[in-house]
Amino acid sequence: MSSQDVENRTWVSGTPRLWVRHPAGCRQCPGCHHPIIERLIADVVGDLKVEDDTVFITGVGCSTRAFTVMDFDGISTAHGRAPDVGTAIKRTLHGRPVVITIQGDGDCIAIGAGSLLAAVGRAERITVFMANNGNFGTTGGQMAPTTLTGQVTTTTPQGRNDSTGFPMHVPELLATLKGCAYSARGSVHTPANYQRTKKLMKTAVQKQLDDVGFSFVEILSACPPDWRITPVESLRWIEEQMIPEFPLGEFKNVECIN
C-alpha cells in the first residue's frame, strides 16, 4: 500500500488525551492492570470535560505511579489518607473541584479503612476508585484484606485459610451505608468488561457532579509478578478465581441519599 492511497488516518485508541509521556515509559510491571485503570480515568475525565476542575489524589502503592503521567492536577498523600485530603480539598474550595482518588486495595481498605468509612459516613461528594489485586503488590505480594481463601502469598505460603481470615467485599460493605450514593465493581480483563467498567466509572463521577453523595468503584486488577504467573494466565485467574468471589456489577445506585 502506498501512502498516497490513504486519505484519512484517524486515531482510534491508544494514549489518552490527558496523558503526559514519561521519558522512562510506564513504570508498572509487565501485564499490570493499573495503567489500564488510569487510562479509563483519563478517558472518563476527558469525556465529561471536567479536566480543568479535577484533582486526583493517590495514596501509597502502585497507584502512586499515576502521579507523574496524568495531565491534570494531583496530590500524593500519606498511606491510606486520600479520602481525608479529598475531603479537605472539596470542602475548602466550596465543592467546586471534582475529587477523584486512585487507590489500591492495601491503601484503601487495609490502612485507609477508617478514612474511607469516615468519608462515606460524612457523605462526602468524592469518588474513590480502588484497584483490587488481592495482595500488597508494591511490597512484594503480602496478604491483604482482599486476598482470596486459599490464595498463596508471601505471608500465607500454605494459602489463606480460616486462621488468616476471609476476603473483604468493599462495594457490598459501602452499599449498606447511607452516605454512599453509588458503589460498583468492574474488571478490565476482557474488552467487553473494559467498556462496562468505563460506564460504571463515568456514572460514579457523574454522581459527584450531580452532588448526590459518595461514589465508589472497585476494579479487579491483575498482579502477574506477585501471583507468580504470566500476564495471559492472570486474565484466566481473574475469570476463574476472582469473579466467583467478587461478583461484578452495581450494588447501589440511588438518585438521593435521604
Place this chain on the structure above:
Amino acid sequence: MPKGEISIDERFCKGCSLCSHFCTRGCITIPGDRFTPQGYLLPVFSSPEKCNACGICGWLCPHFAIEVYKLTEKEPAAK
C-alpha cells in the same frame, strides 16, 4: 487495502503479550527473536491486511505502547 494500522513503540513495550492475546484477527504476533531495548520480547504487527482497527489492543495495552489508527481510502474521483 488494510482498514487499520497500529504502531508499537518499542521503547515503552514490556512484552506482556496481552496485545497478541486480545487481537481477535491474529494481526499481532510475537516472533520470539526480536527484543525491546529493555530486553522484553517484542510483538510485531505481522498481518496488516487483516486489521480492522477495532482498537482493542490500544485499549488494553498496559504500557501505552500501541496507537491504533483507522485508514479510509481516497475517493476514486480524487485519484
